[in-house]
Amino acid sequence: MYSAQITRANPTCIVLLVDQSGSMADPFSGDSTTKKADFVAEVVNHTLHDLVIRCTKTEEVRNYYYLSIIGYGRNVGPAFGGALGARNLVPIAQVADYPLQVKSSYKRVPDGVGGWVEIPIRFPVWLHPNAEGKTPMCEALTLAKNILEGWLTEHPRGFPPTVLHLTDGESSDGDPDYIGRQIMSLRTDDGQVLLFNCHISSQRRRKVEYPADESDLPDAFARTLFHISSPLPGNFLAAAAQLGVQTVDNSRGFVFNGDPSSIVQFYEIGTSLTGMTPYRWMDDRTESESA
Amino acid sequence: MTSPRKTASPGLTVNQVLLPKQAHSLAECEDAIACNPTTMRFAVADGATESFDAANWARRLATKWVDSSDLLSEEDFWTWLKNEGQSHNDSWDRLDLPWYSMEKRRAGSFAAFVGVEIQRDKTWHALALGDSCLLHSRSSDVLKMFPLSGSTDFGSAPVLAPSCTELNAHARSAITLQSGDLVAGDRLLLLSDAIAAWCIRLSEQQDYKRMSDFEDLLGDETAISDFLELERSEGRLKDDDVAIVCIEV
Numbered sequence: 007m008y009s010a011q012i013t014r015a016n017p018t019c020i021v022l023l024v025d026q027s028g029s030m031a032d033p034f035s036g037d038s039t040t041k042k043a044d045f046v047a048e049v050v051n052h053t054l055h056d057l058v059i060r061c062t063k064t065e066e067v068r069n070y071y072y073l074s075i076i077g078y079g080r081n082v083g084p085a086f087g088g089a090l091g092a093r094n095l096v097p098i099a100q101v102a103d104y105p106l107q108v109k110s111s112y113k114r115v116p117d118g119v120g121g122w123v124e125i126p127i128r129f130p131v132w133l134h135p136n137a138e139g140k141t142p143m144c145e146a147l148t149l150a151k152n153i154l155e156g157w158l159t160e161h162p163r164g165f166p167p168t169v170l171h172l173t174d175g176e177s178s179d180g181d182p183d184y185i186g187r188q189i190m191s192l193r194t195d196d197g198q199v200l201l202f203n204c205h206i207s208s209q210r211r212r213k214v215e216y217p218a219d220e221s222d223l224p225d226a227f228a229r230t231l232f233h234i235s236s237p238l239p240g241n242f243l244a245a246a247a248q249l250g251v252q253t254v255d256n257s258r259g260f261v262f263n264g265d266p267s268s269i270v271q272f273y274e275i276g277t278s279l280t281g282m283t284p285y286r287w288m289d290d291r292t293e294s295e296s297a
Numbered sequence: 298m299t300s301p302r303k304t305a306s307p308g309l310t311v312n313q314v315l316l317p318k319q320a321h322s323l324a325e326c327e328d329a330i331a332c333n334p335t336t337m338r339f340a341v342a343d344g345a346t347e348s349f350d351a352a353n354w355a356r357r358l359a360t361k362w363v364d365s366s367d368l369l370s371e372e373d374f375w376t377w378l379k380n381e382g383q384s385h386n387d388s389w390d391r392l393d394l395p396w397y398s399m400e401k402r403r404a405g406s407f408a409a410f411v412g413v414e415i416q417r418d419k420t421w422h423a424l425a426l427g428d429s430c431l432l433h434s435r436s437s438d439v440l441k442m443f444p445l446s447g448s449t450d451f452g453s454a455p456v457l458a459p460s461c462t463e464l465n466a467h468a469r470s471a472i473t474l475q476s477g478d479l480v481a482g483d484r485l486l487l488l489s490d491a492i493a494a495w496c497i498r499l500s501e502q503q504d505y506k507r508m509s510d511f512e513d514l515l516g517d518e519t520a521i522s523d524f525l526e527l528e529r530s531e532g533r534l535k536d537d538d539v540a541i542v543c544i545e546v
Binding site for chain 2: 011013015055058059060062064065067102103105108115123125126127128130
């Protein structure tokens, strides 16, 4: 299970579900300057950058992945803008060719023997921050399920699709348990669809990362998200270990009361797929800001 | 599709095999082999798939090294690598690349490399950086395996030959050297990682029959292709590009 080779003939699908409700305009605890929506948009853009670079063969981007970004708040639907607007699923080569803009900067990197060199870097932007309306989580999960069912009909033997869901609050349109379980019951020959959930908080509360059971979860909502979070397959556990994130064999792809570093790690682990080394984009960000 | 060739070298029989991954063409193969009967140098390089322009970097390393002299010390090889890397990287300067190619390019290209020179006194001197390997066999005995010697040594992320040496100065300390003596009938095999792991596993399992079958087929294009495809389909050989140079004294 979870060992199918990802090729152009046998690609996989990644769905990013992003909470864009009004509360995402609030800052993180202890940081009055960074809104949650701003930070999440930045992480999503870096995640897409990483996925494109992985698929780049010199001057060509190979379609190993098909991507969906679904935003939910005032509206529920595709969050790609510009030339990609209103499309539920986009091959990675088209994602690469149609960012909304490409920003440039410089970065200092270690030369491996104690020195530094400065190199130019580029930051494409696909997703702008958005924070309006309620939290129609069930409607967003239902759209994800519909997209996945279409995908699985055409790709029954590929590496199972991954759904990375990020939210800062409880669902405003019902209990997501049923639709979450339906998504997790979908499958390819190589395993069930992976649904990972990351809940982030504006308040300083004890975070729970990648638990294997419910004992540390503070309330019913946390337990609901835990129940609709898939166990991390071995490749994802290995990626977590590379990032220094503690997991155990039955850890679920679930974070509760996450902080900014939790978000970065959630997307890095969630897109590690077949043991691919997570791209440490946070290093880029830190260095470019200090350069 | 394989590309076996026999190279005329004084006193040596040399067979080369290049076999791409399943469902890939030879043009997509990122392994490279080079043989120069004048310098008596032979090399295999294995471009890292995830790096920028890996196939051309592997080809450059293999072909330029066999056509050179010296470069058998860590210092000489590193200086040469720096210059070749600069030329390789510069070859992209004039092109108007999309943002993703520019991003990919900034990390440079990477390849595993192993090269050997056979000298007049029937000694061999080899240099390696990465997980492409040299095996020295005599009859059914494997005398040396280099730079990796166990089948479980493969699979981790090896330090490879970078085209951006200034970003990867640590790679210099991963260069390894080895040498040995040859007698009539000896074989030197230069191998990219998948086939090297397969050969080393056979040695560990003392499966001399399969190893002998393999070596005997190296000069027959159809037979070696069928043999390796069977090993792949039965899960004994990882589905990866294969590069082999077999030098028989």
